[in-house]
Structure formats: structure tokens, C-alpha cells
Amino acid sequence: MKKPRKCAVTSPPADKVFMPHAAYLMVREAVITDAMIDLLIETVHKIKTKSKRKVVNEIAKDLHRVxxxxxxxxxxxxxxxxxxxxxxxxxxxxxxxKDKLAAIIKENRAKGAFDRQIYSVMRSSWASHYxxxxxxxxxxxxxxxxxSAWRPVLQAMEWLKATLDEGSRVVSPEAVPVEGVIPAKWRGSVRDNKGRVNRISYEICVLTQLRERIRSKEVWVVGADRYRNPDKDLPQDYEKRRSAYYAGLKLTQNARDFTASVRHELERELLLLNDTILEND
Structure with missing residues (x-):
């Protein structure tokens, strides 16, 4: 009877073991980061829309339109x-x-204070829960x-991070970025009668601006995929092979020629719509 042959068991090279794991973790990190940013964007939007809906409902109940x-x-x-x-x-x-005149005054005041009321509800919701x-x-x-135009928003985020444990309710306007962070329509609500900035109100302003800038890709997030550095959306050799990429897309590099072709296509489609609109069901 033959003895079973011994088979040598060898471990695979380290690069074949760790590289797939590293690639998987990089992808998962980007997915999780994107999900967190989605949650941030949706949360800020939810706070604003719910606050606006609440204010509108309250005005509709209390106000008889004249x-x-x-x-x-x-x-x-x-x-x-x-x-x-x-x-x-x-x-x-x-x-x-007298009643009609009072209703007109009330309606006018409600319109003027609409943004301030929304902001007040947003502030309450943010402070108590989010x-x-x-x-x-x-x-x-x-x-x-x-x-560089949106650096104040990033500076504001850094300030929030650095002063997270201080517990101060109000700060001097010189201590925080104001321009590009606090919308003009909210400044009266963010600052008190001494000109000091309310921290909780300031946080809402920062996150609101951050949301808008992330959605427009003016601000990007390290480690994200969909919210990555917009410079990486282009091929890294784009400047060197610009002509080849345009040729591959069958596009002209001349801006006037490009807009002229778009205009021609729009005119052609509008004329087609005009000729067939009566036959459309």
C-alpha cells in the first residue's frame, strides 16, 4: 500500500493577501464617507424645510389674508x-x-419676519436635537x-472644532469669520444687541453654507468618492492629452463653435416641436 504523499502548504505572498483587503477597505471608506455626507446634507435640508413648513402653517392659521x-x-x-x-x-x-387695518398690519409684519421666524425654529430644532x-x-x-472664496466656511468649521469644549454661548464677531458665513437676512438673529455672535445660531449658518458648497462641489471631503476633489474628475493627464480627449468625445475646443452647435440643435428641436405640436397627444 502506497503511503500518501505529503503536500507542502505554502502561504501566498503577502502582497496577494493584503492588497485585495486594502482595496476593499479603501472602497468601503469612500462609501461610508459618502453616506455620512449624504446624511449631513439631508439633515440640514430637513431642518430647514420642516421649520419653513411649521412657520407657514402657523402664519396660515393666525393670518387672514387681506x-x-x-x-x-x-x-x-x-x-x-x-x-x-x-x-x-x-x-x-x-x-x-379697524379690524381690516389691523389685519393688513399683521400681514405686513408677518411677511417681514418670515425668514427670522424660520431661522428661530431652525435654531430651536438644532439646539434641542440635532x-x-x-x-x-x-x-x-x-x-x-x-x-479661496469659500475658505471662510472652512475656517468657521475649524473654529467650531477648536472651541467645541469651551461651552461659550456668545463670542466676539472678531473671533469668527462672518463674511461668507452668515447670510445677511440672518445677521439680526445671529447677533445680539451688543453685536456678539450666538454660537448655536452660528453653527446653523456654518452648516447651511457648508451644505450648499458641498452640493456645488466648491467644498470637497477627504476620503469621499462622490464628494471627492473635483480636480480628480478629470483624467490626471488631461492637460497633456487634452486634444485627444476632445477628439474622443467628438467635441471642438473652440467655445464659440461649441455654443453655435448647441444653439443650432436647440433651434432645430424647437422648429420640430412647433411643426408637430398639434399632432402630439
Whole structure:
């Protein structure tokens, strides 16, 4: 009886073992990073839309819209000119009663304070619930930008990260980036009567601006895939092989020729639509 032959068991080379794992981990890191950014974008959007919906519903309940205000104003102006020395109760109230005038004032004030009301609800929602995610967000995601115009947003993120444990409620406006971070319509709500910046309100401004800049790829995230550095969207040898890439796409490098071809295509499609629109079901 033959003895079984011994087979030598050899381990595969280290590069064949670790390289697939490394590639898998890189892909998974990018997927997870993208998912976190999606969550950030959706959360900020959700805070704003829910706040706006709440404010609109409250205004709709409390406010009776006054129709025909222009005609009413003209009637009041005419009556005032006809009897300039008359009393309001004798000249104005027969045209527009006290209740109607009060409704007009309330509607006007509600319109002027609409953005401030939305911001107030956003601030309350952020402070009471969503704010707890900020430390993990700052510790995990690393934001970058190739556009110097949006550096204030990144500087604001760095300031939030550096002062996370300070616990200060208000800060001096000189201590934080303001231009490019706090929208003009919110500045009255972010600053107090002494000009100091409320930290929680400032956080909302920063995240709102960050969301918009990420969506437009003005700000990108290290380790992400869909939100990666936009410079990497082009081939790395693009400058050297620019003509070859344009030829492969059958595109001209002349901007005027390109726009002319697009215009010609649009005109052709519009003419086709015009000729067939009556036959469309």
C-alpha cells in the first residue's frame, strides 16, 4: 500500500493577501464617507424645510389674508385728499374698518419676519436635537476647498472644532469669520444687541453654507468618492492629452463653435416641436 504523499502548504505572498483587503477597505471608506455626507446634507435640508413648513402653517392659521389692498389704499388716499382735516374715524374707518387695518398690519409684519421666524425654529430644532451630532461630524470628516472664496466656511468649521469644549454661548464677531458665513437676512438673529455672535445660531449658518458648497462641489471631503476633489474628475493627464480627449468625445475646443452647435440643435428641436405640436397627444 502506497503511503500518501505529503503536500507542502505554502502561504501566498503577502502582497496577494493584503492588497485585495486594502482595496476593499479603501472602497468601503469612500462609501461610508459618502453616506455620512449624504446624511449631513439631508439633515440640514430637513431642518430647514420642516421649520419653513411649521412657520407657514402657523402664519396660515393666525393670518387672514387681506385681498384688494391696492384698491383699498387708493380709496383711503382719495378720501384723505377729499377731507384732509377730517377725523380718522369719520374718513378712513368707513372705507377700511379697524379690524381690516389691523389685519393688513399683521400681514405686513408677518411677511417681514418670515425668514427670522424660520431661522428661530431652525435654531430651536438644532439646539434641542440635532446638535449632538456635531462633535462626531467634526472629528470624522475633513473638508477642503480649491476656491479661496469659500475658505471662510472652512475656517468657521475649524473654529467650531477648536472651541467645541469651551461651552461659550456668545463670542466676539472678531473671533469668527462672518463674511461668507452668515447670510445677511440672518445677521439680526445671529447677533445680539451688543453685536456678539450666538454660537448655536452660528453653527446653523456654518452648516447651511457648508451644505450648499458641498452640493456645488466648491467644498470637497477627504476620503469621499462622490464628494471627492473635483480636480480628480478629470483624467490626471488631461492637460497633456487634452486634444485627444476632445477628439474622443467628438467635441471642438473652440467655445464659440461649441455654443453655435448647441444653439443650432436647440433651434432645430424647437422648429420640430412647433411643426408637430398639434399632432402630439
Amino acid at each position: 385681498s384688494g389692498k391696492e384698491r383699498l389704499l387708493a380709496d383711503i388716499a382719495t378720501a384723505s385728499i377729499d377731507d384732509p382735516s377730517g377725523r380718522i374715524c369719520d374718513v378712513i374707518y368707513p372705507i377700511a374698518g 446638535r449632538r451630532m456635531l462633535p462626531n461630524l467634526l472629528a470624522t470628516l475633513e473638508f477642503r476647498s480649491n476656491n
